[in-house]
Amino acid sequence: MSEDSNQTTAAAERLAAVRETIARTERMAGRAAGSVALIAISKTHEADAILPLIDAGQRLFGENRVQEAQAKWPALRETHSDIALHLVGQLQSNKAEDAVALFDAIHSVDRPSLVSTLARAMDKTGRRPECFIQVNIGEEEQKGGCAIAELPALLAEARAADLPVVGLMAVPPADVEPAPYFALLDKFARDHGLPGRSMGMSGDYETAIMLGATHVRVGTALFGVRPKIE
Ligand SMILES: *Cc1c(COP(=O)(O)O)cnc(C)c1O
Secondary structure: OOHHHHHHHHHHHHHHHHHHHHHHHHHHOOOOOOOOEEEEEOOOOOHHHHHHHHHOOOOEEEEOOHHHHHHHHHHHHHHOOOOEEEEOOOOOHHHHHHHHHHOOEEEEEOOHHHHHHHHHHHHHHOOOOEEEEEEOOOOOOOOOOEOHHHHHHHHHHHHHOOOOEEEEEOOOOOOOOOHHHHHHHHHHHHHOOOOEEEOOOOOOHHHHHHOOOOEEEEOHHHHOOOOOOO
C-alpha cells in the first residue's frame, strides 16, 4: 500500500474505534444513540492528516487557535462545505470577529468583556455560532474558564447580550480522577437549564459520556500523539 492509503486506513480505523466506544458507552449510560457529538480536535495537524478523517465521514472538527484554523480550514471547506468547525481554545477579544466568521461554535466564552465583544461581532457579521460558557471547574490558577462563583453572573450577561448559549464546557485538572468534575459540570448545566455539556478528551471521554457529556473533544485517539508544542 502507498503511504497515503496506509494513512487513510489507519485514520478510518481509529475513527471507527472511537465511534464504536461512544456508541457502546451511550448504550451503557442508557442514553439515545447519537446523543453524543464527536469533535475531532485537529490542532497542530496539517491537511494531509485531516483529509483521511474527512474521507472516512467525520464532519465535525475542533481547533484551539483562531489563526491556525484560518490557515487550514477555508481550503478544506471548499471541497467539503458540510464541515462544522468548533473553537475549543481560549479566545482573545481581538480575534473574536475572526472567530465568529470562521467557527460554528465557540466553547471558550469565559469573561464579560468577551461576551460583549462576541455580541458585537455577531451583530456585525450576521453569524451566530453556538456558545458554551467555559468553567474553571477545578478552580486552577493557570486554567482558562470563568470561576465557579462567577458562572451565574456571566451566564446572565451572555443571555442578556442575546448570545446563543447552548451549554457549558470544562477541562478538569490533569492527573486526577475526572469524574467528580464531570458530575459537577453536569449539575451546573442542569441548574441553569442548559442542554450542552462539552467535556471529555481522549483519556476520559467514556467517563464523561457516562456523566452526561453531549460533546466530547477527541484529538490524540483519532490523530495519534501530537508534537509537544501546542
Ligand atoms: C487538545 C484539546 C483536546 C483534545 O485532547 P486529546 O487528549 O488529544 O484528546 C480537547 N479539548 C481541548 C480544549 C483541547 O485543547
